[in-house]
Amino acid sequence: MDDVFETHSGAVRGFRAAADVVAVLGIPYAAPPFGARRFREPFPAEPWSGVRDGTAFGPIAPQSAELPGAPVWSPGDEDVLTVNVWTPADGGDRLPVLVWLHGGAYTFGSSAQPDFDGTALARAGLVVVTLNHRLGFEGFGHVPGAPDNRGLLDQVAALRWTRENIAAFGGDPGNVTLAGQSSGAASVACLMVMDGARGLFRRAVAHSPASVFHTPDIAASTTREIAAAAGCPATPAGLASAAPDALVAAADRVVEAYRSDPGSGSRHYDPSLFAPVLGGVTLPVDPLAALASGVARDVDLLVCHTTEEYWLLDAVGSCAKLTTGARLARFAADFGLPEELLAGYRAATPRAQVPDVHLSVFGDLLFTEFAHRLAEAHAGAGGRAHLSLFDRRREAADGTHIRAWHCADMPFAWGNLDDPRLSFLIGGAPTPEDRELARRMVRAWADFAATGDPGWAPMGSTAGETARIWRPEDQPPVSRPTPPRVLWADVAMPVLRP
Template sequence: MDIFETTRGTVRGFRASGEVVAALGIPYAAPPFGALRFRAPAPAAAWTGVRECTAFGPVAPQSAELPGSPAWSPGDEDILTVNVWTPAPGGDSLPVLVWIHGGAYAFGSSAQPDFDGVALARAGLVVVTLNYRLGFEGFGHVPADGRDAIPDNRGLLDQVAALRWVRENIAVFGGDPGNVTVAGQSSGAASVACLMVMDRARGLFHRAVVHSPASPHHTPGIAAATTREVAAAAGRPATWEGLAATTPEALVAASGQVVEAYRRDPGSGSRHYDPSLHAPVLDGDVLPRDPLTGLAAGAGREVDLLVCHTTEEYWLLDAVGSSARVTTEEQLSRFAGDFGLPDGLVDGYRAVRPEAPVLDVYLAVFGDLLFGEYAHRLAEAQVRGGGRAFLSRFDRRREGPSGVVRAWHCADVPFAFGNVDEDCVAFLIGGAPTSADRELSRRMVAAWAGFAATGDPGWPAYDDIARQVRVWRTEEGDPRGGQDVPAVPRGIWAGAGFPLLRP
């Protein structure tokens, strides 16, 4: 069966592999352009007849061109779509996993081959992936238009709309709307953490998976300052009228100019090192409080949380040239000052790596600052607020043609999706997968599937006494996990404030 009756109309999918049926590019909200630009998502228009859903929908406005993925094409406006893979069309109600892609809130899409849902569907899940507004369209601050306020966090509101679509439609694909897990990586994982403390998302999902959650959030003041910079680069006033008259492609180009200016200027503060312009805005409305504060207060206690981070997160950003290089002690000291790191923190990392070059010390600190330490704090905040959390760490390495392949940012995702054989992930995992890699992927897929189905990924929940953690390596260790022993004592982070608010 590949015909599905959704609330807006009939769609036809296709046989993706074996018994798995996929339906791609289904609208969950109206195109957010024209009169709907910079507004909260509106319902998708109904259609008559059968809509052929055999290809991914258009990607959101962005400048990135990712391997194996479609590029953004100006004029493609129907960007708010979902994709579904189901092993049981018309059959039993199965647990549902909804995936939110990462990409610094500025690039990426659900069409990336490593997000194909076939392997997870074979493991017994109905899998949903989605596109949402990115960059300025999704997260840029827009002043009021004279009639009413323009919401910040439009990308988060898109994600909520997609989850509502899941609640209303997933049963026809064989999914259980009462057993939904929302998952994401990097900015997608941070989005999931935000959804856990948002009133608008309450009750729409029951478990959450966050891989390498990104720590930065913005205050309204930071968001407004960024708008002024982007508008100036576009040659427009930073007003609703000026921004609405600026095309999406012009705002993408202007944002790129601002990013490049930060990259070139080592005196520009914290954004010089990783000049991501956008992040969730602590606006007091859509996002009433940051996830750490909200989870510690119990906002997510009804949602089980599974957290993972990689042990060498930031080496990827260095390898692809998206981060400033720090190679001298003077630069390292300036980096620590620009982020207001506690005295002694860098020395603590150097003590663990006494022979390491400055670059490696910098990458280790920065990776934990943006991802690793924040991941730990999310798990701890969830437990403090009365909820359950499970902690894991991806530490898989191998020898590659150019040396050791690191456990860096994004490397865990194809393993968890069961897509290590996709050509596009060869760079991430260091070439063709080995039999040990495929076995590791099988274990990670089983952990996701078990957690989505029952709330049990296969190891004990985290607490401040046992501090259980599952370490993912190709060499099998204790399948039930063990006590968390991080490479760097976490006490040295005690004086560092989170969430990270970067001017």
Template sequence: MDTFKTTSGAVRGFRASSDVVAVLGIPYAAPPFGALRFREPAPAEAWTGVRDCTAFGPVAPQTAELPGSPVWSPGDEDVLTVNVWTPAPDGGSLPVLVWIHGGAYTFGSSAQPDLDGHALARAGLVVVTLNYRVGFEGFGHIPDADEAAFPDNRGLLDQVAALRWVRENIAAFGGDPDNVTVAGHSAGAASIACLMVMDRARGLFHRAIAHSPASPHYPRDLAAATTREVAAAAGCPATPEGLASATPQALLAASDRAVEKYRRDPASGSRHYDPSLYAPVLDGDVLPVDPLTGLAAGAGRDVDLLVCRTTEEYWLLDAVGSSAKVTTEEQLDRFAEDFGLPDGLVAGCRAALPDAPVLDVYLTVFGDLLFGEYARRLVEQHARGGGRTFQSVFDRRRTGPHGVVRAWHCADIPFAFGNVDKDCVAFLIGGAPTPADHDLARRMVGAWASFAAGGDPGWPSYDEAPGQPKVWRTDECDAHDVPAAPRELWAEAEFPLLRP
């Protein structure tokens, strides 16, 4: 059966293979434009007849052009959609995995080919991926606004709305609404950390998988300063009425100009190194507490958590040119000062890398700063709050014609989805997959499916083995130590790490 009933109407998908049906671009909320712009997501309008759902919906407003994904164009409004892959189109009660894409809260799409849910569905899961508002539309703070009318963290509220859609509709696709795992990468993983401490999300999921959770969330003063800067660049007042008068494309262009300004100006502080304007805002309402504090207090103790980080996160950001180059000792000292890093942290990393160029020391510290240390703290604080927690590390490297392809940011995702054969991932993994890569993908898919089904990925929890994360690598990879600053040097570092 390729037709399914949802609370808004019937939808028709297609056979992705003999044993999996895909249903794409199902609206879970109304288009967030016009009178609904900058508002909490509203219910999707019902339709009559059977809606054709054989193609992905449009992406949320962004300027990114991602391989294999739709490109946003003005007029693309039905952006709040979900996609479902089910191996049980005739009914069942299978575990559900809901994926939240990354993209620095600024770009990304559920249509990315490496996020195709087919392999995970064949492993016995009903897989859901979703789009949500990004950039100013989803995470821009609106000063002097009625918070009930123009809330902060609209992108997080979209994710909550999608999870409510799953609770109300997934049984029609053969999924169990009482066995839902939410998973994500980078900004998507950090969103999950937020969801775990949000009252609005309580009870909507039962397990969580966080790949490379990113550290920043913003205090309101920084978010308000960002809005004033973007509004000035867009030529509109930083008020609800003024911002609503600016088109999405105007705010996108203004945001891009602000990013480029930070990128060009070494005197712009911490934002110079990897400019990012948007993140969840610690507003005390939608996001009532910062995730690390909330988890330590037990806010998510009823949710099993699996955290996966890569060993060389930040090398990807350097390879694609999104990070400032730090190549001298003077620049490295300035970097540490701009982020307010604890005394001795960079020196500790330098001691672990005595023969490495300055750039490698910088990439090591910055990768830990944004991803690695936050991932470790997420594990520790969730366990401290009484939650079951598992940790893993992705360390698959490969030597190619142009040198070592590292275990960098995003490299684990094609393996976790079983999509190492997709053309778009060749850059991430260093070319065509080897038999050892296929074996690693099978093992990761199996572990993720097992965790989603019953909470057991196949290795001891953090409480049982706190210093022994599961390490993912192939037999082709030589085991190697990944130098980093000693953990005790991170003790004084605080999050968020961006400052006005």
């Protein structure tokens, strides 16, 4: 295959990411969303003449995060709406396509993270598309008179780019799977029910979907806080007068204020400010209710969560440390959790200390319970839904317990175990058993994208296992007490933070 590809905007040249895989990076799918286009819906990319170089990732969206192995944002970087493509070098034709939405609490992250190198998945027979979209206030902040959920609209624009251009890379525009993790997985759920994304993909993968959504009132309140911290009016003109880096810095100050104030309500425990806004034109109803109504029953769904989700957030210091029963009770009250729920967790894990109870409850609240409800709602409405759990755990040589925490499944599902920048997620060098686990997970994604069958039965089936547990073959199943899901029966989802 020639490493030059013709898109609707112009030609682009890629490079050999491996002997059998071509990568093409930093292709604009929409115009830079700044200047007169700031806080607007995405606009078409400007065409170019000649052959554009596609050997480097495009700039990432405005953010203050500095993630291992990933680029940082610099003020002045504007061409942030780009896609990257990996495709088998032998050409192929009408191959299944996987489009990836990264996570990061709608605030940070990018397609340039080393987790999301598409070489292994392309080698498995997919054409892989990853993308950057607007984050933080630029993508999810409420601006009066402007469309909410601009980050989701960017994702829809990237899907339209895929529909129009992916055949040039050997992909089948009629066989697209949309996949994501954490906030990216929740974005997948949003796009499953958004009118603007209808028909742009036929399958969906959601790993550890985040349960947090906002009402318009909450989003407007957040805007007022950020505007005050930035020293500008909370009006369209006032917000537009603040540079993107000024709003990033202002949001960080608001986050720190919540983090340092135990009396500030539910945002104190993990002060994420942004989430999809419900109730407007873009996203009129929450995805869980919409899936339960059957609006996406024609989209196959694969859901996964890890078994120790929130321990990662604790390890990287992004959540409050709770060490007393009184603070645990205050945490439950701030989130409106019934007393019976905490009592049920304590009864199921009587030896667990307060920090572990807190992390278990918080992980289930934000990720695990929502993952199950998405799959159940979709299956209950007549859709095909597959469920899986990632439970790879090890004891390191120094005695460190390597957990099946949030994001730990990503290097395995992408087949990227050997990148040293990901060693924190997997706890060191991979073992032969880890490599076999990664091979099986890559194969499941590839098969699901190709046919809708990841290798085990869908929910509601009476044939074989209906939930795959991902663990290395040398890791014996561990009988760990698990709080019954009935404890969550009366807890509303999604969580709407005050």
